[in-house]
Amino acid sequence: GIQVEQSPPDLILQEGANSTLRCNFSDSVNNLQWFHQNPWGQLINLFYIPSGTKQNGRLSATTVATERYSLLYISSSQTTDSGVYFCAGADYKLSFGAGTTVTVRA
Amino acid sequence: DGGITQSPKYLFRKEGQNVTLSCEQNLNHDAMYWYRQDPGQGLRLIYYSQIVNDFQKGDIAEGYSVSREKKESFPLTVTSAQKNPTAFYLCASSLMTSVGTDTQYFGPGTRLTVL
Numbered sequence: 598g599i600q601v602e603q604s605p606p607d608l609i610l611q612e613g614a615n616s617t618l619r620c621n622f623s624d625s626v627n628n629l630q631w632f633h634q635n636p637w638g639q640l641i642n643l644f645y646i647p648s649g650t651k652q653n654g655r656l657s658a659t660t661v662a663t664e665r666y667s668l669l670y671i672s673s674s675q676t677t678d679s680g681v682y683f684c685a686g687a688d689y690k691l692s693f694g695a696g697t698t699v700t701v702r703a
Numbered sequence: 704d705g706g707i708t709q710s711p712k713y714l715f716r717k718e719g720q721n722v723t724l725s726c727e728q729n730l731n732h733d734a735m736y737w738y739r740q741d742p743g744q745g746l747r748l749i750y751y752s753q754i755v756n757d758f759q760k761g762d763i764a765e766g767y768s769v770s771r772e773k774k775e776s777f778p779l780t781v782t783s784a785q786k787n788p789t790a791f792y793l794c795a796s797s798l799m800t801s802v803g804t805d806t807q808y809f810g811p812g813t814r815l816t817v818l
Contacts, residue, residue, distance in 0.1 A: 598762070601745075628804050638740075638791055640809040683745060687804055690761065691736075693745035 599624055599686045603694035610674045610701045618669040618697045620684035628687035629660050631669050634696070635680050643669070643682075674701045706730070707810035709794050714815045716781070716788070724779045724813045726794035734804060735777035736795040739763060740812075746793060752777055753799055781815065789817045 600623035610616055622629070631643040644651050648662040655674075660667040671678055679701045685691040707728045716722045728735065734753045738746040748761030752771040766785025771777055777796075781788045792813045798805040 627800075628806075630806065632809075638793075638812045638814075640793065642806060642808060645806040685746075685807075689804070690748055690751060691804065691807060693738075693747070695745045 598690065599626060599688055599692040601684060601686050601692050601694035603682075603684055603697050605697060606695065608697055608699045610671075610678075610699065612674060612676060612701055612703050614674050614701075616671045616674060616699070618671070618682055618684075618699075620667040620669070620686075620694055622665050622667075622686040624665070624688065625662065626665075626686035626688060628685075628691065629662075629667055630685050630691070631658055631667070632683045632685070633678075633680050634683060640683070671699070674699075676701045676703055707794060707796055707808060709792075709810040709813050711813060712811070714813055716815065716817050718817055719783045721780055721782050722815065724781070724792055724794075724815070726777045726779065726810060728775055728777075728796040728810075730796055730808065731774070732796035732808075733774070733799045734797045735771070736797075736807065737761075737767070737769065737777070737779045738793045738795065740791040740793060749779065749792075788815055790815060 602621045633641045644658040650659045655672045657670045681696040685693045710725045736751040737749040750769045752758035768780045794810040795807040797807040
């Protein structure tokens, strides 16, 4: 299956800062998703983005399929952005990275 | 209200017991999935099903079993053969496309603890 690497593993931000999370994948994917896991464990869909760029409020994502990476941008971070961010890529099934733990301090 | 439900939210099991985790979806999705998450780690695929009465092993199927008798239901049984079953279990579902899976949506999870 697809191997997915996320970086950095941990990120500490001051409220209002911008940040970029990266996801590299080992092979071509037909599905690439970003999730946010809240403190209760619920996985929230952020983006379905096998290629191109999408934006949703303060979050945006870009996937460059030919170079096998995806980026998640968080702008003007808030304390509610804290949690673990996962990317997952699929050929016929999703493979998850280990996640980036984001802590936003007030 | 559409979505994916999992029950119970918390489950305690004695060693040697089989337990069954419930997953139901009313999204009319073709495919359903079970994942396991250990503390500080990503999700690993246990089993998945793309159609009723058919399912495939994922990366860590040993000690688990599933059934898919109805489109909306995909229960997972954790058997006594699973050596370290304490974990957070997440169920997901998605539509199928011509090239694979569409967006996967997740239930709230079940935390299983073996006493």
